[in-house]
Amino acid sequence: MAEKKRIILHVDMDHFFTAIEEREHPEYRGKPVIVGADPKEGKGRGVVSTCNYEARKYGVRSGMPISKAWKLCQHAIYLPVNYELYTRVSERIMAILRKYADKFESWGIDEAFLDVTSKVKDYAEAEALARQIKREIIEKEGLTCSIGIGPNKLIAKIASDYQKPDGLTVVREEEAEKFLAPLPVRKLLWVGRKTEQKLRAMGIKTIGDLARRDPTVLTETFGVMGTQLYLMAHGIDKSEVEEQRQIKSISRDITFEEDTSDFNLVLNTLERLAEEVHKDLTGQQLYFKTVTLRVRYENFETHTHSKTLPFITNRLQDLKKTAKELIQDYLKPERKIRLVGVRVSNFVSAEKQKPLVITS
C-alpha cells in the first residue's frame, strides 16, 4: 500500500516579542512598539528584534539597525529584549502545539512544524484543527498566530507567511506549484540576500522562473544547494518533521558598547563569556573537543580561530586557557575590537569515550 500523503502545519506567532509586551502592558496597544537594542537617542548599536504592526507603518522592520528605527519613528515605545519572559511563554505554547501533532519540531522561539498526518483524514480536517489551535492559543495566552498547511515543511512555511497576522492558508499538493510560481525566490527557505542576487543575475526573479531552469545548470552553479533549489521550486521537500535535534555547538558573543583597544577589558569579557558557555555545557552534560574564538574589528572584519584538543573535556579551565591562547594573534594595539565570542563544539558522548574523559 502506498504511504499516506503527509499533511504538515507551520505555526508562526505574530510579532511574538511585541505581542507579549502588549499583553503585559495594555497601555501600549495601538502605539508603535519596538523590542531590541537601546536606541540611545539614535546613537545606539544593535538591531530591532521585533516590532508591532503600528511600528511597521513607519517602515521599521526586524533586523534593521536600531539607529535607523529611531530616525523613522522616534515616538515609538522602545523596550529591551526580555528573553526570560518570552522563553516561558514560548514553552507553554510549544506544549499546546505538541499535543496536536504526530511529530513536532520547534523552529526558533516562535515557530513550529507539526506533522498531523494521522490526526486528520484530509485538508478540510486539517483546517479545522488549525482553527482549534488558534483558538486555544488565544484563550490560554491571548496571542495570535498565522498557520500554513501543506504537503511538506516548505509549502507549510511559505503558506504561514502568506496571510498575516492571524492568518490561515491551505495549499494542497496539486496546487503547490501554481501557488509558488508568482512568489519572489526570496520566499524560499535558504534563499537569502546573496543567493537572491546571484539568481537575479541569471534572470531568475520568481519561483516560477527558477522552476523552468535546467536542474543540471543550477547544480553546476550552486552545488548541493542548486539541486535543492530546483526541487523546492517545484514544491518538493522530503525533509521530515524532526522531534529532537541534537545540540552541535554552544556559543556566546558580545558586541562592546564602544570599539575597544583595552585588552584587559577584552580578556575579562572573554572569561565571562567562557563561564556562561561552561554553565550551559554542564547543564546539558556535554563534553567538548573544539574551542572557537571569534573577533570582529571596528571595520566589521570578522575572524574565527579554532583549536581541537587531543582529549575531550568539560572543564572551565581548559575552555578559558584555550580561548585566551586563540585570541593572542588578534590583540593588536592599532586594531580596535568590536566583538568577541567563544564557542565549543565537537561534542563527544562521554559514555563512549570514558578512558579519554577529563573531568573536574
Next chain:
DNA sequence: TCTGGGGTCCTAGGACCC
C-alpha cells in the same frame, strides 16, 4: 543600512594515514 546573538550547514584546502 553602519550592521545583535544563538544557532546550523556547506565548501575548500591542507594534513595525515593507508
Next chain:
DNA sequence: TCTGGGGTCCTAGGACCC
C-alpha cells in the same frame, strides 16, 4: 624520489535561519 587515490579530520570563512 618528484609522485596515485581514497578517506577522514581539522580549520577558516560564509550563507542562512529566527
